[in-house]
Structures are given as C-alpha cells and as structure tokens.
Amino acid sequence: MNKLGEMMKRRQIAFLMLLVLAASFGGCKKEKTEEQPVATITAVDTTPTGGTVATTTVPLNEADSKFILDAATLLLGEIAYASTADDLATTVKVKAFGHLLREDHASALAELRKLADDHHVVLPTQATAAVITDNETLSKLKGGEFDRVFLQHVIDDHNAMILLLDAEAAVVHDDDLRQWVAKIRPKLQNHVTKAQQLMADVKR
Numbered sequence: 001m002n003k004l005g006e007m008m009k010r011r012q013i014a015f016l017m018l019l020v021l022a023a024s025f026g027g028c029k030k031e032k033t034e035e036q037p038v039a040t041i042t043a044v045d046t047t048p049t050g051g052t053v054a055t056t057t058v059p060l061n062e063a064d065s066k067f068i069l070d071a072a073t074l075l076l077g078e079i080a081y082a083s084t085a086d087d088l089a090t091t092v093k094v095k096a097f098g099h100l101l102r103e104d105h106a107s108a109l110a111e112l113r114k115l116a117d118d119h120h121v122v123l124p125t126q127a128t129a130a131v132i133t134d135n136e137t138l139s140k141l142k143g144g145e146f147d148r149v150f151l152q153h154v155i156d157d158h159n160a161m162i163l164l165l166d167a168e169a170a171v172v173h174d175d176d177l178r179q180w181v182a183k184i185r186p187k188l189q190n191h192v193t194k195a196q197q198l199m200a201d202v203k204r
Helices: 003-025 062-088 092-118 129-139 143-169 175-202
Strands: 038-044 053-059
Touching: 062 092, 062 129, 062 143, 062 175, 092 143, 092 175, 129 143, 143 175
Parallel strands: none
Antiparallel strands: 038 053
C-alpha cells in the first residue's frame, strides 16, 4: 500500500472513531466527579461587618469538559492541514480556501481557549501525532492530487465535526459553550459546501 493509501486508511479509521464519539454524546448524562474541572464562584458578605469572602466550587458538566478537549484537538488538526494547503495548494482558489480555513479555525480555537480558561480546563497546544504524520504525507503530494486529497479531507473531517457538535448540542450545559457551538456550526457547514464546489472544479 502506498503512502497515499495508508493516509486515506488512517483517515477513514479516524473518521469512524469520530462518528462513534459523536454518537456517545447522545447518551451522556450530567455527572459530578471529584476529578472534574471546576469553575469558581465567589460570594462577598456585604453586611456592615463584611470583609468575609466565601468561595464555592461548582463542577462542570463532564460532557461539556470532554467536548471542549475533543473540539480543541480537532481544530488544531484542521489548522495544521489548512496551513499546509495555504502553502502548497496548486490552484489559487484552493490556496485561498486553505488560508480561510486556517483563519476561521484559529479564531474558533481562540474563543474555545477563553471558555476553557474560564472553567480551568487545560487544552492541548498541538495536533495529535496521527495528524502530524498525515499532514507530512499530504505535504509530499503534488499538483491536482494534493488539491483533491486536501479537499476530501476537509469534507470528511468537517462532516465528522458537525456530527460531534450536533450530538453535543443535545447535552451541553454551559451557556457560553452552547453559544460557541451555535456560532461555529454554520461556518463548518459553509466550509463543506465550498470544499465540494472546489472539488468539482479540480476534477474537471
């Protein structure tokens, strides 16, 4: 099996894993565990003899915490692939699309990091080893083959992320996270539509 075949096989396996992950969110229940990240709420005594500060910790919904981590991991991977396309895509349109994806996903990740910081959740800072390997393989492709493989990647992975977001919407607890989900989902769908249009062009 050549490198391209191995890359596509790994991506198919990763895609199936994401589908399983998305499906699992539908059955998630809100639980509280000792190891869950916590948000801190501070109450200040305003009586004349005030000055006493009481701090209460409120555990985050476990599904929300896991979703933030998974979403950040996926975004880091998409930023890596998009950066490669921005540098190496053959056609001007695909190159511009790669740049757009990199900017959109970087912005979404920055917003997610702010939410994570507010809830004391530590997010990953780099893509997974599998993404790094696949991205290296992608970078070795040339011409139309590069454009086609990249665009197919965008279609597959964005659809997987949309499934994850849809599953999360059913169980999300945090209001800010719910708003983030509502904001990013239409952008992901637009990316899929654009990738499909570009794929039709590069196959001609």
